[in-house]
Amino acid sequence: MPPAIEATGLRKAYRDLQVLDSIDLRVESGTVFSLLGPNGAGKTTTVRILATLTDADAGRARVAGHDVRAERSAVRRAISLTGQFAAVDELQTGAENLRMMARLSGLSRTAADRRATELLERFDLADAGRRPARTYSGGMRRRLDLAAGLVRDAEVIFLDEPTTGLDPRSRQELWQVVRDLAEGGTTVFLTTQYLEEADLLADRIAVMDAGRVVAEGTAAELKARVAGHRLDLVLATTADYERAALRLAGRAALHRSRETLTLGVPTDGTAAHVRALLDELDPERTDIARFSLHTATLDDVFLALTEKEQLTHV
Structure with a gap:
C-alpha cells in the first residue's frame, strides 16, 4: 500500500528563525507514528503543514495520497486533527457537541444524531452524553474532543500532544483510544514530549531537534543506537x-x-x-x-x- 504520509525536504522559516530544516518523513498506512522532541523542535509546525493549515517554504508532502498544497480539500476530507487543548463547547452537552460537529460536516439531522450516539459509545461517554461538557474531567474532555474530530471517518488522525496536562489515569484512557484507532486500521500521527507515550504506542518514532529529524526507527532500534x-x-x-x-x-x-x-x-x-x-x-x-x-x-x-x-x- 502507498504510505499514508510522505514528506520530502520540508522547510519552514519565520523571518530569521528556521523552524523546519529539510524534513523527510514516511508513515505507513494503519500504523502509529510518533514525532518526539522538545519544545521548539518543530513538531507542531510539521503537523500544521501536513494538515494543510500552513504552507511549507520548500519541499513536498502527500497525505492519504493527496498533495497537501495542490489538493487541500481532498486532504482535509481524509484527515482529522486534534490540537494540544480540548476545543469543545463547555456549555453544551457531550451529545450536543458531537451533533453540532456532525451537522457542520454535512450530515443530515438524523445521521448526525446516529453518529453522535455511536461516538459516545465508542469513547466511553454514553453515560455522560447528556451532561454539560464543563462537568467533564480533563480526560473526558480530551476524549470528547477526539470524538468530535471523528464525526467523519478519517484515514489519518493527527494528535498534537493530546495528553498535555492530563493526569496519569486520563492519559492511560486516551492511550487506549489511540490503540483502538490503530487496531481499526486508522493511521495515527502523534506528537509528544512524553517518552513513555511514544514507547508504548508508536510503531515507529522520529526524534526531532532544532527543526531536523535526528533519528528514526522503532523504540528498540533507537535505544540500541x-x-x-x-x-x-x-x-x-x-x-x-x-x-x-x-x-x-x-x-x-x-x-x-x-x-x-x-x-x-x-x-x-x-x-x-x-x-x-x-x-x-x-x-x-x-x-x-x-x-x-x-x-x-x-x-x-x-x-x-x-x-x-x-x-x-x-
Whole structure:
C-alpha cells in the first residue's frame, strides 16, 4: 500500500528563525507514528503543514495520497486533527457537541444524531452524553474532543500532544483510544514530549531537534543506537564528580547531575565493559561511591540526541 504520509525536504522559516530544516518523513498506512522532541523542535509546525493549515517554504508532502498544497480539500476530507487543548463547547452537552460537529460536516439531522450516539459509545461517554461538557474531567474532555474530530471517518488522525496536562489515569484512557484507532486500521500521527507515550504506542518514532529529524526507527532500534544499557555512577564528593566528568569530556553521557553527583554513561552491559568504565573513570577506586546498571530507555535516546551541548557541559 502507498504510505499514508510522505514528506520530502520540508522547510519552514519565520523571518530569521528556521523552524523546519529539510524534513523527510514516511508513515505507513494503519500504523502509529510518533514525532518526539522538545519544545521548539518543530513538531507542531510539521503537523500544521501536513494538515494543510500552513504552507511549507520548500519541499513536498502527500497525505492519504493527496498533495497537501495542490489538493487541500481532498486532504482535509481524509484527515482529522486534534490540537494540544480540548476545543469543545463547555456549555453544551457531550451529545450536543458531537451533533453540532456532525451537522457542520454535512450530515443530515438524523445521521448526525446516529453518529453522535455511536461516538459516545465508542469513547466511553454514553453515560455522560447528556451532561454539560464543563462537568467533564480533563480526560473526558480530551476524549470528547477526539470524538468530535471523528464525526467523519478519517484515514489519518493527527494528535498534537493530546495528553498535555492530563493526569496519569486520563492519559492511560486516551492511550487506549489511540490503540483502538490503530487496531481499526486508522493511521495515527502523534506528537509528544512524553517518552513513555511514544514507547508504548508508536510503531515507529522520529526524534526531532532544532527543526531536523535526528533519528528514526522503532523504540528498540533507537535505544540500541544510543546504548544497550546505562551505567549510573554516584560519586563520593563534588570534586570526585567533577574529576569523573572531566574524564568524560567530549564523549557521550546519558545523564549528568551535579546536585546528586550522578553520571550516566552508555555501556553494552557486559561485565568486562562495566569494569573497564569503572577503572577508566575511577582508576584509584576511591571516587565512585556506588553504581547501578539499567536497560537504556527512550529518555536516554532523547537526551543523547537532542541535548548534546548540555550533556557535554560540566
